[in-house]
Amino acid sequence: MPWEEENARRHVARTEELLSGLDTLPDNVASRRALECVEALVDLYGECLGRVMEHAASDEGGEALARRLAEDELVGHLLLVHDLHPDPADVRVRRAVEQIRPQLRSLGGDAELVETTDEAVRIRVQGGGRGCGSSPDVLEQTVRDAVGGAAPDAGRIDIETVQAAEPETLIPVDALFRSGTLTGRGAG
Template sequence: MTWDDAQTRNHVTRVEALIAALDALPHDAARARATETVEALVDLYGECLARIMDRLAGHPDAAALTEDLAGDELLDHLLLVHDLHPQPPEQRIRRALEEAGNGARLLSLESGTARIELPATGGCGSGTAAAATAVEAAVRRLAPEVDRVETVSVAAPAPTQPLIPVDALLSGLRTADGAPQQVGAG
């Protein structure tokens, strides 16, 4: 049975609700046993996934296969949950920034803090705030191990003026009406 992305998201939401409901169980022993059971299943499936990833590592197309696995939203998150993701956080952050599509770039990732450069949008700043929020959400989705996202807004550089404008160079070579003057004709 293969679910489409919508079915998968619905199932993830259902599982999250079921796990959250464990806290509402009236008996401490039942709550503890149910939580322990869920944790044991997650650990078991994590071990199975780790063995799959180990086997893939020896495959001649390992890089392409692991990238393909990481490209699937559900598998991507599962690999993250079990600390098995084939891409380092920096690569996933850059992918998140590309997906956000606002010209942001990763400046650094140190001690769990990602510093992101955002191009200034001009105006009152609400565009920059919205871009920062979108970037942070994208980074947290693909690199949840990042503790903090700092955005730095950078204004676009002003266009440079030529040292000598072309019009100044040609001013002596034009007639009074602006038409090019014939040079060397005589």
């Protein structure tokens, strides 16, 4: 029975915690052996996954199957680990930016992919500062998290922050006053 997404995320976090603790074990020989065992297992599973992707690609409709597999968050990340993801990094970056734009807009900002190269991704983030949780730092971190998650192989993430222009006032303040009083009040 497949895991629910939250259960999968918890398991990934626990696995990362266990793996990062291997090098802190007091017995260096056991620590190295455990790490070698994990690496061998990851390599083996990667080879198996590669063969699954090859078999899928050779069948009619294989491209659609590869796409569905890559769109699954857990499987997609596994494909990335083994350099088997069907989409290149620039496609995944572009998709990630488009997917978070509604969230950024709700925070008073926006993002635009400027350039992708082998070394870096350059993204322009605009806005911030209007309302709770809409600082430029929050917008930048939202972009970094989305792009880093979708394309960890994309290289450096360079973010150019542009402050949003102050919105023009619909009615100039001085138009509300006539002879020192508000229009429509106290003139009588």
